[in-house]
Amino acid sequence: MADDYVRRTAITRLSVDGEQRDFLEDTISEWKRGCQLATDMAWDTCNAKSDIQPLAYDTVRDETDLGSQHAILATHQAAEAITGCLERRSNGKKVSKPTFTAPTVTYDTRTMTLFDDDTVSLSTTESRVRCPLALPDADDGYQRQYLDSDEWNVTESTLTARDGDYFLHIGFRRHKTDTEQNTAEDGTVLGVDLGIENLAVTSTASFVSGRKLTHDLREFEKVRAGLQRTGTRSAHRTLEQSSSRELRYVRDVLHRASNVIVNEALRYECDVIVFEDLTNIRDRTGASWGHRWAFRTLYEQVKYKAEAEGISVKQVGSAYTSKRCAECGFTADENRPTRTEFRCQKCESEANADYNAAKNIGMRYVRRGQQSSRRMGNSQLALKSGTVTPSGGFTAHPDGFEAEFMDKPHHQKSQTSG
Structure with missing residues (x-):
């Protein structure tokens, strides 16, 4: 069925304090656990939201600290992951049961509220937190065309933790015009x-x-293998430090490549x-x-x-x-x-x-x-x-x-x- 909406995503960093950070981290952890629980229960028997929600909802509510709406969303996330696997399997590809490791949480209009003072209220495992959006100083930042418009409506969004910061990928949608309906795939x-x-x-x-990334990854792997063979406590500390440096280096390379x-x-x-x-x-x-x-x-x-x-x-x-x-x-x-x-x-x-x-x-x-x-x-x-x-x-x-x-x-x- 054709989508009658134009969809956009506006990304902004959140300004959070120490307590809010703890609440968000715990919510991310429980979200991953809830998605995995629902997937584990439904992997061999279900493939649709309508099947997975009644099967797994009570378990996700009982065994995690997620609120009722986030428990529902976790079962939907599991359904999407399982459906994707089934599609790949139908195309002759090998698939395995999804695992949830990404530091993200899905929000909808029941679990997230945007306010006119450029703050957002988010449900967490403890209570709602209200955080300022770290928007650009300039009034013409691209996020403004969505935040300040009556034409665009907030829809499902995603909170992502990255390098110690929290980014909200705010989903917006508006109805397509007649012209856009006819040229949606142009x-x-x-x-x-x-x-x-x-x-x-x-x-x-x-x-x-x-070439340089390939060379450096090989060198990192040699160093890591040597430290793992050594097996001492000192080698373990060095391994952790080396892995952290490697991660920062590769992320920087990828950041520049993505730009x-x-x-x-x-x-x-x-x-x-x-x-x-x-x-x-x-x-x-x-x-x-x-x-x-x-x-x-x-x-x-x-x-x-x-x-x-x-x-x-x-x-x-x-x-x-x-x-x-x-x-x-x-x-x-x-x-x-x-x-x-x-x-x-x-x-x-x-x-x-x-x-x-x-x-x-x-x-x-x-x-x-x-x-x-x-x-x-x-x-x-x-x-x-x-x-x-x-x-x-x-x-x-x-x-x-x-x-x-x-x-x-x-x-x-x-x-x-x-």
């Missing part, structure tokens, strides 16, 4: 490929090198950023455990930054994106003789293998939209030189596009801003 798509040699490559030929991707989408006025399905990316790329974690963290960082700019982030199936020629569509193992090279055996076009994959990923999403029965218009894939449609229609960027972008100081600032 837009410009940015494809993104993740890998080892290049951490990320976009369909607009923006490359984020992964590159989101800024590239803004530069080319993209409506959607598309990644390949990350489910089996470790097997496809030969990545280490550290890389797999990095890929997922990068995706999550891009998602929350992009959604703050009104850009959707999606995933598509990964089958043959690395072996299919983005120019003619011919697919063969021989097309990719090395990790970095792509040479089509049919049309003889040559390209960087990751760049070719990024274009395939983006175009797969465009094609999927065109095959929708609801489709009324056209979408296109963003390239460095212009935009292209599945039928081969090409629209070049205006003359001077590159120079215009590079000459504008505010664009330069956005390239380096956090």
Whole structure:
């Protein structure tokens, strides 16, 4: 069924005191436990909200400190996770029972209230806490277009703990206009490929090198293995310190990489950023455990930054994106003789293998939209030189596009801003 709403997410940090921090931390812990309890109970028997809520609600209420509405939301979260697994299983993919480790809590209009004085009231396991929203000083911060508008209504939102801070991803929605109803799936798509040699490559030929990260992850793993073999108390303390430094370093690398991707989408006025399905990316790329974690963290960082700019982030199936020629569509193992090279055996076009994959990923999403029965218009894939449609229609960027972008100081600032 078509969604009759336009949805946006406004992200803001919360200003919390010590007691509020304790309440929020306990709520996050109990939320994860409640979601896991509901999932454990329903994994072998249920797959719908209507089934899981009556099955698991009483147990979640009895065995956690969650309030009644949060217990209901926890059963819904479990249902969504189980449904996602069933969909992947129906596509021939291996799945395992979901586990809930992310430091998040879902809120709805019963458990969260926004006030006109830029504060928010949140239900916790103890009592409601009322926290100021740490909004930008400027009145024209992007959050204002939603917070100060009668047109946008608050909907389901997410509280996330990250690096000692708390961020509220506030969901908003408004009814689509008649024009938006007819062109809901139109837009410009940015494809993104993740890998080892290049951490990320976009369909607009923006490359984020992964060589240094790969080298450093290997070195970290060697150090960690040595300390684990030593097994002394001193080695354990050193291991904890090393792991903390590694985590901070990798997060910083991913933070800068996610900025590159989101800024590239803004530069080319993209409506959607598309990644390949990350489910089996470790097997496809030969990545280490550290890389797999990095890929997922990068995706999550891009998602929350992009959604703050009104850009959707999606995933598509990964089958043959690395072996299919983005120019003619011919697919063969021989097309990719090395990790970095792509040479089509049919049309003889040559390209960087990751760049070719990024274009395939983006175009797969465009094609999927065109095959929708609801489709009324056209979408296109963003390239460095212009935009292209599945039928081969090409629209070049205006003359001077590159120079215009590079000459504008505010664009330069956005390239380096956090």
